Amino acid sequence: MTDNQRGILLESGTNELEIVEFTIADSTFGINVIKVKEIIQPAPITKIPRSHPNIEGIIDIRGEVLPVVNVAKALGYPVTEQTEQDKFIVTEFNKTKMVFHVHSVSQIHRISWNQIEKPSDMYNGLESQITGVVKQENGMILLLDFEKIVVDINPASGITKDRLSALGTRERSTKKLMIVEDSPLLRKLIQDTLSEAGYNNLQFFENGKDAFSYLEELKTNKEIKEELQIMITDIEMPQMDGLHLTKKVKDDPQLSVLPIVIFSSLITNDQQHKGKQVGADAQVSKPEIAELVQIIDQLIL
Secondary structure (H helix, E strand, O other): OOHHHOOOOOOOOOOEEEEEEEEEOOEEEEEEHHHEEEEEOOOOOEOOOOOOOOEEEEEEEOOEEEEEEEHHHHOOOOOOOOOOOOEEEEEEEOOEEEEEEEOEEEEEEEEEHHHEEOOOHHHOOOOOOEEEEEEEOOEEEEEEOHHHHHHHHOHHHOOOHHHHHHHOOOOOEOOOEEEEOOOHHHHHHHHHHHHHOOEOOEEEEOOHHHHHHHHHHHHHHOOHHHHOOEEEEOOOOOOOOHHHHHHHHHHOOOOOOOOEEEEEOOOOOOOHHHHHHOOOOEEEEOOOHHHHHHHHHHHOO
16 A cells, blocks of 8 residues: 555644554454555565564565564464465554564545443453454454564564663652653553653643543643642543644643643654644654653653
């Protein structure tokens, strides 16, 4: 899939997204189109000795060598022989390019984030690899946590305290930070790393809808800047995404004084314009937690 095949580019802050539907065995999954560079036929794979079990090997795409992840194996499905329907999804997120081997790719859906439901608590523990569920007439599409699949393969690629070492010794801060992040695992990692950086006064929300409701209630009783110093938000979240949340906050005269940092795996040179259009004060790509801390320092002085 080339840029010209992706359909209409979505305006920033509309609370909409496009997802590529694909299958693993008999299950249907989805990935945000923004993460997808192209979809290609399987290419010859070069095996890598002693690599992670979920890595099939590496391939050469126009001179660029990329790792190939077997999604079926990563999800615990039986590994089958390659068929004519198999596809390679070439992705870019977290400033990294990777290839995901899936069993078929069917179509692209344009949906609203409020159509995406939070996974049931029955399978939404910290180890869950599902970030949302989209109900369709003919079944459900499960949105995969591709970031977690990558971190499971390479833990060093995630958010860790080690990334803060360059910042040196930090003082404690009483400033209050609002964090909007749907992943339980990432909320815990962000809490640990920001606490290590001196920021202990943290309030977390699972999605933009809950976060905005809190801000609406807050502004009726108190001056926003007295109660809250900054908001850090992910982009991909059920109910209301971070771009739509940012736009609603910045369009509100009382709330617009609140500095907002978008902290997302989707922050790339090609996508930064979306955050700028909705008024974000800064944008940082996961997992660059040290850069996030430095920007927080600057914005809440």
